[in-house]
Amino acid sequence: xxxxxxxxxxxxxxxxxxxxxxxxxARRLADQLGATVDALVLxxxxxxxxxxxxxxxxxxxxxxxxxGLGAYAPEGYARAIxxxxxxxxxxxxxxxxxxxGKDLAPRVAAKLSVGLAADxxxxxAEGGAVIASRPVYAGKAILKVKLTxxxxxxxxxxxxxxxxxxxxxxxxxxxxxxxxxxxxxVKDVKAxxxxxxxxxxxxxxxxxxxxxxxxxxxxxxxxxxxxGGRAAVGASRAVVDAGWRPHADQVGQTGKTVxxxxxxxxxxxxxxxxxxxxxxxxxxxxxxxxKDAPIFKVADxxxxxxxxxxxxxxxxxxxxxxx
Amino acid sequence: xxxxxxxxxVCIKRVADSxxxxxxxxxxxxxxxxxVKFILNPYDEFAVEEALxxxxxxxxxxxxxxxxxxxxxxxxxxxxxxxxxxxxxxLQTDRVPxxxxxxxxxxxxxxxxxxPWDLVLFGKIAIDDYNHQVGPxxxxxxxxxxxxxxxxxxxxxxxxxAEREIEGGVEVVEFPLPAVITADKGLxxxxxxxxxxxMAAKKKPLEVKPISPGAGGVxxxxxxxxxxxxxGRIVGEGAGAVPELLRILREEAKxx
Numbered sequence: 001x002x003x004x005x006x007x008x009x010x011x012x013x014x015x016x017x018x019x020x021x022x023x024x025x026a027r028r029l030a031d032q033l034g035a036t037v038d039a040l041v042l043x044x045x046x047x048x049x050x051x052x053x054x055x056x057x058x059x060x061x062x063x064x065x066x067x068g069l070g071a072y073a074p075e076g077y078a079r080a081i082x083x084x085x086x087x088x089x090x091x092x093x094x095x096x097x098x099x100x101g102k103d104l105a106p107r108v109a110a111k112l113s114v115g116l117a118a119d120x121x122x123x124x125a126e127g128g129a130v131i132a133s134r135p136v137y138a139g140k141a142i143l144k145v146k147l148t149x150x151x152x153x154x155x156x157x158x159x160x161x162x163x164x165x166x167x168x169x170x171x172x173x174x175x176x177x178x179x180x181x182x183x184x185x186v187k188d189v190k191a192x193x194x195x196x197x198x199x200x201x202x203x204x205x206x207x208x209x210x211x212x213x214x215x216x217x218x219x220x221x222x223x224x225x226x227x228g229g230r231a232a233v234g235a236s237r238a239v240v241d242a243g244w245r246p247h248a249d250q251v252g253q254t255g256k257t258v259x260x261x262x263x264x265x266x267x268x269x270x271x272x273x274x275x276x277x278x279x280x281x282x283x284x285x286x287x288x289x290x291k292d293a294p295i296f297k298v299a300d301x302x303x304x305x306x307x308x309x310x311x312x313x314x315x316x317x318x319x320x321x322x323x
Numbered sequence: 324x325x326x327x328x329x330x331x332x333v334c335i336k337r338v339a340d341s342x343x344x345x346x347x348x349x350x351x352x353x354x355x356x357x358x359v360k361f362i363l364n365p366y367d368e369f370a371v372e373e374a375l376x377x378x379x380x381x382x383x384x385x386x387x388x389x390x391x392x393x394x395x396x397x398x399x400x401x402x403x404x405x406x407x408x409x410x411x412x413x414l415q416t417d418r419v420p421x422x423x424x425x426x427x428x429x430x431x432x433x434x435x436x437x438x439p440w441d442l443v444l445f446g447k448i449a450i451d452d453y454n455h456q457v458g459p460x461x462x463x464x465x466x467x468x469x470x471x472x473x474x475x476x477x478x479x480x481x482x483x484x485a486e487r488e489i490e491g492g493v494e495v496v497e498f499p500l501p502a503v504i505t506a507d508k509g510l511x512x513x514x515x516x517x518x519x520x521x522m523a524a525k526k527k528p529l530e531v532k533p534i535s536p537g538a539g540g541v542x543x544x545x546x547x548x549x550x551x552x553x554x555g556r557i558v559g560e561g562a563g564a565v566p567e568l569l570r571i572l573r574e575e576a577k578x579x
Contacts, residue, residue: 016490074459074468074469075468078463098489098490099472099487099488099489099490099494100489102455102456102471102472103459103469103471103472105456106423106455106456106457106458106459106460106463107459107460107462107463107469109423109424109456109460110424110427110459110460110463110464111463113424114424114540115422115423115424115539115540115541116423116424116456116541117541118423118453118454118455118456119453119455131544134453135453135549136451136452136453136546137339137341137343137345137354137451138341138450139549140343140344140345140548140549141345141347141354141546141547141548141549142546142547142548142549142550143452143543143545143546144543144544144545144546144547145421145541145542145543145544146541146542146544147540147541147542148540148541148542149540182468183468183498183499183502184468184469184470184496184497184498184502185496185497185498186494186495186496187484187495187496187497188494188495189489189492189493189494189495190492190493190495191491191492196491197490197491199490200490200491247474247488247508247509248488248493253341253450254365254508255508261578262572262576262578262579272341272342273341273342276341279549279552282578283572283576283578284552284555285568285572291557296555296557297555298552298555299555300552300553300555300556300576301555301556301557301558301568301571301572301576302555302556302557302558303557303558303559303560303561303564303565303568304557304559304560304561305560305561305562305564306561306562309561309562310561310562310564310565312562313562313565314565314568314569317565317566317569318569318579321569321573321579
């Protein structure tokens with residue numbers, strides 16, 4: 001029976017949530033291929049949270065441990081994964097299209113000499129072949145591709161594959177591997193001020209020029225707080241270029257691509273380059289004083305008016321829901 | 324920084340401007356290029372700028388730009404030459420492979436033949452196909468260390484330090500040269516080509532080498548418009564619309 005490999009991610013010895021999405025995507029593909037799912041965990045030692053991967057669809061959790069596998073390092077990780085893939089004879093290998101996955105998946109693809117469908121929003125099997133759909137041209141078109149190599153390599157856009165839990169535990173396999181140190185080493189990770197990244201938060205509240213000045217982003221931070229730790233504050237290119245907000249918060253073509261459950265655009269007109277970064281959000285709400293702003297064309301729900309009145313009221317009502 | 328001449332290669336791409344209205348060609352698998360404005364990929368501008376600044380700082384060296392594409396990509400190379408690059412190479416083919424690995428193989432072969440390099444630079448992503456893979460694939464094929472999406476770069480004594488954004492933070496990485504770096508926004512402020520540069524670029528060497536890249540393992544089945552978002556609606560005006568918005572988000576959209 002063939003198998004699909006889901007490459008998970010950990011930081012500091014704890015599994016990252018995006019791993020649940022990768023395993024969920026792998027499960028869905030494996031069911032169509034009539035295959036099983038191996039979840040691959042790499043770390044210096046046991047990784048916390050890996051025992052829960054069975055619940056997201058892994059038939060087996062394979063943990064590779066080695067001194068060089070603590071913090072992410074591209075060469076050692078790529079080598080360890082490529083070796084495992086060769087030994088396991090997988091039909092497909094799935095990654096997250098996260099900062100790490102975008103760095104790692106191409107190296108593994110080149111090592112295995114197979115094609116990679118990157119940042120996909122859908123993956124399926126048709127007639128035994130792996131088919132992936134990926135947004136191109138700033139999300140203005142979808143490219144459907146067939147991967148003809150073996151294995152098929154795919155990276156999944158974060159937040160698109162909603163994790164599905166099922167009542168089943170997977171088997172676990174632990175193997176120590178010796179990985180030669182790579183040349184690129186992580187010296188330090190400087191944590192950002194906000195605890196949640198806009199690329200991963202289930203709720204994103206983004207602000208634009210309509211906020212008038214940087215200090216007014218406090219309104220959006222208050223709204224984010226009202227969501228009880230589930231929301232992150234994003235920004236348009238205009239306000240990042242103006243130095244109001246850090247680039248890490250920018251949503252759009254030259255910033256991050258986000259697909260949260262709920263996206264709230266506040267005082268953002270909706271330039272194409274911004275839409276490129278958020279049009280795959282599940283529900284979009286726009287708050288803008290200009291009823292003709294292009295953002296209302298992609299928004300599911302709009303409120304026209306003064307954001308300085310609307311946002312505080314929204315924070316108040318959301319806080320009540322969570323009280 | 325040691326004062327030695329630097330040899331830097333920058334791999335660039337001609338892409339459709341992000342403001343382009345996308346029409347799908349009659350084959351149902353590609354962009355209808357009629358009326359489309361093409362530009363130097365914006366992230367590649369950061370890569371070209373970085374190469375120029377590094378060479379200027381070293382006081383000597385060479386910046387070579389490489390592109391893979393049709394004859395029109397010569398214009399894109401001229402743009403980089405106008406910014407200040409010394410010479411260009413076009414790996415000319417009418418078909419840019421859908422498989423990034425095939426592009427990477429062609430670039431890696433040319434880089435190998437023209438090397439050694441101190442640095443090989445790319446943009447972190449091309450804004451047309453969003454593949455973000457050719458840079459690290461070239462690194463793998465050439466067995467070079469690679470840092471993707473670098474927003475800050477320091478080089479000294481044959482070693483480098485780079486910063487790259489990761490979820491919820493910034494990763495600081497160290498690596499030895501030569502290396503492959505893919506450039507993110509924030510790395511620098513790309514210069515605009517001055518008239519003098521544009522004139523000079525016309526006389527700079529641009530070598531055209533026909534190639535026939537392989538088909539690779541990615542076959543394009545179809546290009547389609549994105550799924551239409553359901554027609555949105557204006558819930559109301561002003562703060563008074565907030566309770567109704569919340570009701571909708573809770574009961575209809577079920578996201579609260």
